[in-house]
Amino acid sequence: MRNIVVLTGAGISAESGLKTFRDADGLWEGHDVMEVATPEAFERNPELVLDFYNQRRRQLLEVEPNLAHQALSRLEHYYDVHIITQNVDDLHERAGSTNVLHLHGELLKARSTKYSTQEIIWKKDIHLGDLCEHGYQLRPHIVWFGEAVPMLDFAIKITQKADILIIIGTSMQVYPAASLINFIDRGTPIYFIDPKPSIDKHSMPNLEVMPKTAVEGVPTLVDSLIDKAT
Structure with missing residues (x-):
């Protein structure tokens, strides 16, 4: 898988x-x-x-998980999925995702x-x-500003094993979380979903930018990945 x-x-x-x-x-x-x-x-x-x-x-x-959270949980039936989130809420878990690492607590x-x-x-x-x-x-x-990010090493190890990387709803400007993209193998497919994408799609040939909100873009991408896995 x-x-x-x-x-x-x-x-x-x-x-x-x-x-x-x-x-x-x-x-x-x-x-x-x-x-x-x-x-x-x-x-x-x-x-x-x-x-x-x-x-x-x-x-x-x-509040409740939205369609994007729910779509990500469906991926677990077809892929080995690990979510690394900068968010401090439990919406991924409530939607059914079972491998969630919280970088910021x-x-x-x-x-x-x-x-x-x-x-x-x-x-x-x-x-x-x-x-x-x-x-x-x-x-x-x-994890407050100025404090160490204790889960970062675990996040790096998880990212290094990625066959596919999906980035959702983050500016990729907050470090050290933004540095995780540097730990995937060269050529690994990257999907970036954000209504105002901050990554230059011309900088990486393996990058596909989807300028959509999470609720719009994630279910579409998930359906496409499930089709490829079946």
């Missing part, structure tokens, strides 16, 4: 109704991201940061401020005074 690696970004989640800061000149729900998405911000004003992610978590629980998890590897499933608000089993404050399980 051939390996498909899928890189997804904010564009696929936005079509389920989740707002992204990159669509609003660096503002995320009215906040400068540096006020709510850095370790320094959490140290300076933990209540603001916790409240911000509490609102994001509540919003996530109100997961909104429905919390972790200890002292022991970063201690993750807890957490679907309610996090408040000051919510502690881990060792007595340290809990924080969102999110």
Whole structure:
């Protein structure tokens, strides 16, 4: 069974109704991201940061996977599919995808401020005074700006095995996630789905650009790949 690696970004989640800061000149729900998405911000004003992610978590629980998420899950019947996402939501999993790696953390998890590897499933608000089993404050399980990306090495190993690479709803401008494209074998087919594609299709002969939204483009591509596999 051939390996498909899928890189997804904010564009696929936005079509389920989740707002992204990159669509609003660096503002995320009215906040400068540096006020709510850095370790320094959490140290300076933990209540603001916790409240911000509490609102994001509540919003996530109100939305559903869209046709693009659902189409990707269908691919697993015909290919070995691994999704590497920059998104912190669980919409891929809810749609049925079983191999999902979250580069930037997961909104429905919390972790200890002292022991970063201690993750807890957490679907309610996090408040000051919510502690881990060792007595340290809990924080969102999110990779903030300025923090290391602990899953990057795993993502690289997955990408290196790709027979086909699909990129959906990401500008490919955010590093280190954008660097993953450099780890596929030369000649590996690449499909790039985004309404405003930022990759020059003339720069790679193996690149097919689909200037469509995720909901428009992903089901079409998936149907085509399934046809090739059957």
